[in-house]
Amino acid sequence: MNITQEKIDDLNAVVKIKISPEDYTEKVDKSIKEQAKKSNLPGFRKGMVPAAHIKKMYGKSILIETINTLLSENLNKFLTDSKVEILGQPVPVMDDSKDFKWDGADEFEFDYEIGLAPAVDITITSKDKFVQYNVKADEETLASRIKNIRRSYGKMSNPEVSADEDVLYAELAQLSPDGSVFEGGINSTGSIRLDLVKDKAILKSLTGRKKDDVFELDVQKAFDNNETVIAKLLNIGEEEAKDLKSNFQVTVKNVNRLEEADLNQEFFDKIFGEGVVTDEAGFTAKITEEIEGMFKQDADRKLQNDMYTQLTESVKMDLPDEFLRKWLKATNEKLSDAELAEGYDDFAKNLKWTLIENKIIKDNSLEIKYEDVFATAKQRLDAQFKMYSPAPLPEEQLAEYTATFLQEKDNANRIFEEVKAIKVFEYIQSVATLDQKDIAYNKFIEMN
Template sequence: MQVTETLAEGLKREIKVVIPAKDMEAQMNVRLAEAKDKVRINGFRPGKVPVAHLKKMYGKSIMAELVNEIVRERPTKILSERGEKSATQPSVTMTEDEAEAEKILSAQADFEFTLSYEVIPPIELKPTDGIKVVREVVDVSDDEVNEQILKIAESARTYEAKKGKAANGDRVTMNYLGKVDGEAFDGGAAEDAELVLGSGRFIPGFEDQLVGVKAGDEKTITVSFPADYPAANLAGKEATFDVTIKEVAAPADLELNDELASKLGIESLDKLKEIVRGQIEGQYGNVTRQKVKRQILDQLDEMYKFDTPQGLVDAEFENIWRQINTDLAQSGKTFEDEDTTEEEAREEYRKLAERRVRLGLVLSEIGEKGGVEVTEEEMQRALFAQLQQFPGQQKEILEYFRNTPGASASLRAPIFEEKVVDKLLAEVDVTDKKVSKEELLADDEEGSEAAEKPAKKKAAPKKKAAAKDEAAEAASEEAPAPKKKAAPKKKAADDSAE
């Protein structure tokens, strides 16, 4: 086999591979000899079929198998011998001329093909002890815990029927019939529907017009469906609802005690407070970690400057660009609405794609050199988490991960990345700073608001597996997923009144 480099330009490489016809024929003869004792052909005793006859019958099919195996297996071996890693799957090109292909399969011509790929650039790791980050820490107060418990307890609140007019916070039980242009519409009717006034469950204006009603009242309410209402046949239209009030009930007081905890399925109030405090601390901790991670990545971005494989950058850019355009279409906005142009947005997102690929490669190298590994147990936990997100589709999800090349990398990459960040946090200079929850969340909210605009927004990556699949999810904290429109809360009869 002859291997000749025909292009070495930046990170791009082209390799010409030539396997002489005599070598291909020799491999074919070996396989024919192995098959001699196995095949059964009428007119010949087992093991007595002449090799020449076997070659006539099966030679071309065996040569085709050899070609496929070479194309599938040799590129990896060639790159390994060259000490290179391809950024993406190498492209293989070979003759498309039928006559020439026929000669190759007949061992009358050398088998030639070309490998085209981009190499992962060598990365010389730099000391990380010069990286300095500030870790914002929030102390969770008892008042905040109690406030959160009361919000959770709303689901366990009881209501007592009352005489008199309904006020915000009261629950009304009613029958209603909705009409558009005088005609009832599907999903616009319900009986014994319960609604807490002021909850915002129904479409704007509906609940406000129920304030002041009493049991036994009949009332016609006029409202307009929002322009972005999920049901297209109702969006933006005016509707009337004939409402009959069956009961008005006032909310019972909520008291923080063991009885309330019991209603929520917890053995005691102290245990409930412990759980809620842990949840709040976890939420703040996630924000803190993302902000610290962002600081680390920003400094790594300043430390490392090298050319990035354009194949990876192109793939990353396409992922981002596709998500941006999807989000704009869903919001009904244009780039001009966001004070930018398509050309400016493309330029900015390509820079973002380059940054993310570069940081992904750096994190990958840090992890590899630092011995970071993802265990089978961690992979199983990640797979289980995926299965929980798709109830009823567990079988399909399992088959997807078993049968889709590179699918497991989408589970491994974020785990690997977080473990690399943990490693860096143990090495860099971290200063803790006590802040209020408002201070912690203010910067995060500002970042989220900025992310809503195409000029600033960053879409979450979904990269295909490459030579270093850890790069697939690198710098993921930079990429908040775009906001989606809220799904309808119900599919029941009172759906259209929400």
């Protein structure tokens, strides 16, 4: 077998593989004999089918399978041994002029296009500057969070008329275009949360409502076409909610109001534990600390995104774009030309970042250890479990779940890539200059 590489330019090459009968004859004969031992054909005892008969019936398919195996194994070995850094995977060159007989005497030649990884020139120094935002709780955000917490621990009351943050517990009946109740249509009993109503005119019409009031409601307009909210209200699927055009007749059964809990010691102890907080100032400080901790995660994502954007734009490298488009089409049969054109720039940008990551890891000997992958996977699973139950899982049980989770190749690869990104971002932060900047949360949100 003869394998050679012909370089077309700095980013493209062709690998040529020549296979002669001596490369495959012995393997084909062995496969035929094994097939003969396993075959159960009419007129022959099981395992006693002559090899010549198997060759006549299945020789061509066995030969094709053998050639494909040889190509796969030797192409990958050649690229590995030659230390050729490629992008994507080799793409076979279609050549209609080659007419193989597949008779066991052919000399085969197959060509594969490959895209070569470009050289990446990047060194992070203190001259690389990024802004690290310290996001602070603005008065509106803090007040909203405090209000939600107080309502969560508050008491339910039933006022005579509704205000703009109350809940109308009501029956809803789908209407026909003529305004009559649609027979066989959607009928549901649900809670209309006024704090979720986006249309100001509709919100105004829903305040001042009382028990037994009947009125018409455009749910799509009221909730700004939010299929999640509408689906929950009407007890239907989100797809059905998304396409829903009808108005609804609403019959109010009750007005519910969640009164805010008093800021007293009983309330503080329920939230933080006995004696941890003793006054309103301490309560406010604790809530501020809590939400600014959540803001830090948003700020970290912003910093990482800024690093990604700045470095992918500043590090100049060319990609074998024509080859990559061809490879994407070859490996995604359902990918249309329009979809490829629309998504290619983002794909190329992400690929550039991967090359930058790999260069930083290699040049700075950054290690990605299994214990890091395990710890990250464990954190992610722990967070998922806490969404369903605040009680923490026993450490031993969580570790068992994590080990099982990482046995799935896709899960392990995803967490590995996450840890890899974390290592690279941590390295950049340790070397680059980070300009600290305080910013209110409402102003921070406007930047994103």
